[in-house]
Amino acid sequence: MNDPAHQAPAPSEQRIRQLVMSVTRRAPLDSITLLDHEDDETVGAVLTRVPPALAIRILGSMPQQRAQALSEVLSSRIGEQWEVNLSYAPETIGRIMEPPEALFDPASPVAEVVERLRPDADRQQLTYVYAVDAEQRLQGVVAMRELLFAPADARLRDVMIDQPFHFVANTPLDEATRAVLQRHYPIYPVCDEQGVLIGVVRGYALFEQQTIALSAQPGRMVGVEKEEHVSTPWFTCLRLRHPWLQLNLLTAFAAGAVVGLFEDTIASVVALAAFLPVLAGQCGNTGCQALAVTLRGMTLNELHPGIHRDVLMKEGLLGACNGLLVGVTAAVGMLVYAHVTDAASPFLLAGVVLVAMCASCVISGLSGAVVPMVLRRLGADPATASTIFLTTATDVVSMGLLLGLATLIVA
Numbered sequence: 123m124n125d126p127a128h129q130a131p132a133p134s135e136q137r138i139r140q141l142v143m144s145v146t147r148r149a150p151l152d153s154i155t156l157l158d159h160e161d162d163e164t165v166g167a168v169l170t171r172v173p174p175a176l177a178i179r180i181l182g183s184m185p186q187q188r189a190q191a192l193s194e195v196l197s198s199r200i201g202e203q204w205e206v207n208l209s210y211a212p213e214t215i216g217r218i219m220e221p222p223e224a225l226f227d228p229a230s231p232v233a234e235v236v237e238r239l240r241p242d243a244d245r246q247q248l249t250y251v252y253a254v255d256a257e258q259r260l261q262g263v264v265a266m267r268e269l270l271f272a273p274a275d276a277r278l279r280d281v282m283i284d285q286p287f288h289f290v291a292n293t294p295l296d297e298a299t300r301a302v303l304q305r306h307y308p309i310y311p312v313c314d315e316q317g318v319l320i321g322v323v324r325g326y327a328l329f330e331q332q333t334i335a336l337s338a339q340p341g342r343m344v345g346v347e348k349e350e351h352v353s354t355p356w357f358t359c360l361r362l363r364h365p366w367l368q369l370n371l372l373t374a375f376a377a378g379a380v381v382g383l384f385e386d387t388i389a390s391v392v393a394l395a396a397f398l399p400v401l402a403g404q405c406g407n408t409g410c411q412a413l414a415v416t417l418r419g420m421t422l423n424e425l426h427p428g429i430h431r432d433v434l435m436k437e438g439l440l441g442a443c444n445g446l447l448v449g450v451t452a453a454v455g456m457l458v459y460a461h462v463t464d465a466a467s468p469f470l471l472a473g474v475v476l477v478a479m480c481a482s483c484v485i486s487g488l489s490g491a492v493v494p495m496v497l498r499r500l501g502a503d504p505a506t507a508s509t510i511f512l513t514t515a516t517d518v519v520s521m522g523l524l525l526g527l528a529t530l531i532v533a
């Protein structure tokens with residue numbers, strides 16, 4: 123019973139095995155929480171034993187300082203790949219690369235390639251074989267199915283896809299996601315600017331990044347940065363949010379100034395004051411609808427060159443139709459309200475509301491499409507605080523039109 127050969131494994135080894143089993147069954151963020159209180163050597167040992175793809179994903183989700191410290195205790199293969207990943211910007215393909223597997227010379231016989239891959243079949247989840255030259259430049263890609271059905275005397279160059287689609291490592295993630303919307307490959311090769319194969323990225327990893335970006339888009343529209351989460355410290359949230367609130371306040375002054383210009387008109391036709399928020403709210407919703415559709419088109423890469431004019435014409439037409447329909451309802455409401463309050467010129471007021479609503483909705487729809495297009499042209503994120511700019515434009519235009527028309531016709 124005291125035979126050393128039958129002794130239980132050392133506690134550290136047992137702990138590592140437990141962690142490996144737990145990490146392989148969890149999502150990367152849950153794995154980080156699990157490993158957070160472990161020392162670097164333990165975490166390095168765990169990440170060395172899990173699949174390389176999972177290890178890279180966990181490292182990519184960790185705070186950068188911890189991930190850099192771990193790179194020194196990781197196995198050479200994962201550590202070297204992580205060092206390569208760190209040389210690229212956070213929002214690029216290079217940051218989510220995995221080590222490339224199954225690299226062979228194009229002249230390699232297919233039968234030999236299969237035999238060399240066979241011992242690692244249980245350890246690796248192989249989808250493609252990559253043909254590279256002596257300098258590791260990507261020459262072609264071969265699916266496992268092609269290897270299976272290839273003639274016995276075939277070579278890789280006979281069955282490979284020449285000049286396969288690949289990413290350059292410094293490609294931004296949002297651009298890469300748009301590029302794969304029409305390509306549904308499980309894995310994409312990643313090369314440097316010289317065409318050297320330096321990694322691969324899985325399709326689901328790209329769509330994970332897109333899901334994160336889409337979940338952050340509604341927040342960016344009102345000035346909430348995508349770096350903010352429910353667990354973000356309050357001071358960091360304040361630093362991220364407050365500048366946009368100050369900007370929103372300044373733009374609100376613009377809408378307030380418009381109302382101030384027509385103070386005498388409001389004083390003489392009090393009924394107009396009741397319809398200012400109605401008009402502003404309706405036009406704001408019209409603009410937000412156009413904004414949402416335009417941002418979706420940008421995300422899905424639907425705004426091709428030359429289509430911008432068609433988009434603006436469509437949103438202008440929709441604004442006119444919607445404005446006319448809701449304008450009739452609002453005009454009837456103004457007519458009833460004017461009669462109830464004994465306001466002068468009720469039919470003229472109703473006509474002012476109808477014209478102002480129709481014109482404001484047209485301008486709001488156009489603004490909803492133009493704001494993200496202009497932001498993109500200026501090199502900014504089209505979603506960033508776009509609602510703030512749009513709301514200011516719709517408030518100023520709608521209130522200005524209503525009060526301006528009332529001043530010319532009624533007051």
